[in-house]
Every structure is written in structure tokens, then in C-alpha cells.
Amino acid sequence: MIEKRIKKIKDMNENEEQSYIYSWCLQNNLIPVAVPNGFNLNGVQKLCRTYGISENELKKQNAIQIKMLKKQGLHTGFPDMMIFGLKNGNGAIMFLENKVKKNKPSPIQLVCHAWLRELGYTVEISSSTKDAIEKIKKFNFDTMQIKNVEYIEKRKEVKK
Numbered sequence: 001m002i003e004k005r006i007k008k009i010k011d012m013n014e015n016e017e018q019s020y021i022y023s024w025c026l027q028n029n030l031i032p033v034a035v036p037n038g039f040n041l042n043g044v045q046k047l048c049r050t051y052g053i054s055e056n057e058l059k060k061q062n063a064i065q066i067k068m069l070k071k072q073g074l075h076t077g078f079p080d081m082m083i084f085g086l087k088n089g090n091g092a093i094m095f096l097e098n099k100v101k102k103n104k105p106s107p108i109q110l111v112c113h114a115w116l117r118e119l120g121y122t123v124e125i126s127s128s129t130k131d132a133i134e135k136i137k138k139f140n141f142d143t144m145q146i147k148n149v150e151y152i153e154k155r156k157e158v159k160k
Contacts (some may be wrong), residue, residue, distance in 0.1 A: 014100045017129045018080060021098065024133055029145035029152075031084040035075075077112035079123055085141040085148060094139045095123040096132060 012020065018034065025032040049058075066074070079095040086092065095116055097105055105113065105125060113123040122139060126132035 012100070012129065014098055014103070017100050017132070018098050020129045021081065021096070021126075021132045021136075024129075025083055025136065026152075029085070029148045030136070030141060031148050031151065033082045033084065035078050035080060035082065075112070077106065077108035077110075079109075079113065079116070083136060083139075083141075085145050087139070087141050089142065091147075092139075092141065093121060094136065094141075095121055096135070097123065097125045098132060099125055099127060102127075 022032045022034065053061075070076075079097040081096040081098065083094045083096060084091070085094075095113075097109060097113065099105065113125070116123050124132075124135040124139075126135055
């Protein structure tokens, strides 16, 4: 049974791994926030192909959407996730770049990561779900995340 679960984790793509990391963080009362900088517009691509829109038109529409997102704050190269919690009783943020299957950060990602580190933040690059969780644990967030628990409860009340 455990071997099947390990195999499943090993076969996950980057999006699936990030979902797993997100879930693990929430289970440990950490607040993960995704930064969808590297997303591709799969939904739009599938829709365009369904209706026979050409590759050139698809590329044009993607470029328009990316340009619009950049005007709204899309910051190319920014790490995939920010993880919020308490560390030594103070607010702390850990940035996580999730890479799988021997993928490496792009040059623009490396520049962004270096800048964040120069500002004093921790930026980790994970090679798997297991590696990411180990790095989050090593960051040493406080065991008790009472502020995050309170925040999650307030969000639930507002959603009702």
C-alpha cells in the first residue's frame, strides 16, 4: 500500500506535486499562497482547438493575456509558492520553487531568487514533494501556528 503511494508521488507532474505540498502545508497550519507565473493557458488552448482556431491565433491570444497579466502584477521568475507562518514568534515567509523530473530554474528565476535572498528571505528549490516538505520542516516554522489557525477559522466564517 505504501509502495503504491510512493509510486504515485514519484509519477506526479509539477502541478500535482504543488497541490500535494499545498495540502500538506494546510494540514500543518501553514498558509501556502501560489504564485501562478509559469502557468500555461491550457483551458484556452483546448477551447481554441475545439473551435478550430489556428496556432498563430492561439499564440496571439496567449501573448495578449500574458501582457494583460503583467500589467496586473505578474512577475516573471517569482517562486511558485509563498508559505506564511510564525517562526520564533514572528511572521515569516518562505519562498518555494517547485521543480520536478530534473527540471531546473530558468535564468530569470535564478535572478529573482537571488534578489529575494539579498532582501533576507529564504528561497528553496525543491526537486520533489518529499524534498519540498523536508525543506519546509527545516525552515523551522513554530510548532504552534495559532495566528494561522485563527485566520483559517475567520475565513470559514466569512465564506458562510
